Amino acid sequence: MSQAAPDPLPSPAERVSTPVDGVHVVGALSPSRAGDFVTCPLLYRLRTIDRLPEPPSADAVRGTLVHKVLEDLFDLPAAERTPARAGEMLAPSWEALAEAEPELVALFDPDPAGRADGGPPLDFTHWLASCRTVLERWFTLEDPTRLEPAERELYVETVLESKLLLRGFVDRLDVAPDDGALRVVDYKTGRSPAVGFEQRALFQMRFYALVLWRTRGVVPALLQLVYLGNGEIVRYEPDEADLLATERRIQAIWEAISSARESGEWLPRRSRACDWCAHRAICPAWGGTPPPLPDQEPGSPGSPGSAGHSGSAP
C-alpha cells in the first residue's frame, strides 16, 4: 500500500467567515477534517480544536508549490503551457511562497537544529528538482494546451438540511463546452493508493461532488484524481445514489464529532497515520499527555463562532 500524504492543517478559509451570510449553521466540515476524525478523533481535536501548530514537511510544501504552478500555468496562452515553462515558474513561485510563509525556509536549514520538524537537512536544489520531476510527470497525463478549466482553486460550500456547512477547495473544474458536463479534478503529488485503498481519496471527491450537486443542481459527470507521484489517474463516475450515501456518511461523521465534543472524549486511534503524525509526543497512545482541552472550543456550542453565521466553525 502506498503511503498517503498527511492532510494540511485547516486553511485560513476554514478558520474564518465564508461568503454565505445569514445562514445559521450547527458547524462546518471539510473533507480533510472529516478524514482526520475518521483516522483518529484525537488528531481531529488537536488540529481543529486545540489548533496546535505542525512543522511543515518537504512533501507538503512540494504539494503546495506544484499546485500553485499548476494553477498559474493556465494563465498563460495555451501554446506556452509547456514542461519547460512550468519548470521556469517553480523558482518565482517558491520565492512568493517563502515570502508569505518565511518559516518554510527553515526546512532547508543546513543545521538540523534549525529545523522545526527535527528531520535531516534538506538540499534545496535537490528538493526543487523533485518538484520539477513531479510537474513533468503531469504533462504525461494531461495536455494543458487542450484544456481550458472553468475554475481553478475553486472554493465551494453548501449547507445541508441539517444546517451543517460543507466546504472545501476544488483544484480544477472543467465544464464540457457541448453539454456542460462537470469534471472535478484533484492533483495529488504523492502516489496512488493500492487497489482497495482508494476510498479515502474518493470520499474527498464525492464530498466535492455533493457540494457541486447541491449548489449547481447537476451531478458531476466525472471525478478525476491525478497522482503525480507515480503518474496514475483514478476516475470515478458518481451518481445521485452515491452522493446521497456520501451525505449520510458526512452527517454520521458530524454526529460522532458532536458526541465527542459533548463527552470531551477524543480517543486516539493508532494506525499507520501515526508514522507522520506531528503530535505523537503528546499522544496517550504513545505514552504522552495531551494538553487540557481549551476552555472555549472554536465552533463549539456556545462559542462565538458555532451558532453564528456559516463558516465560523471548524
Ligand code: SF4
Ligand atoms: S499519534 Fe496516532 S493515535 Fe496519536 S494523535 Fe496522532 S494519529 Fe492519533
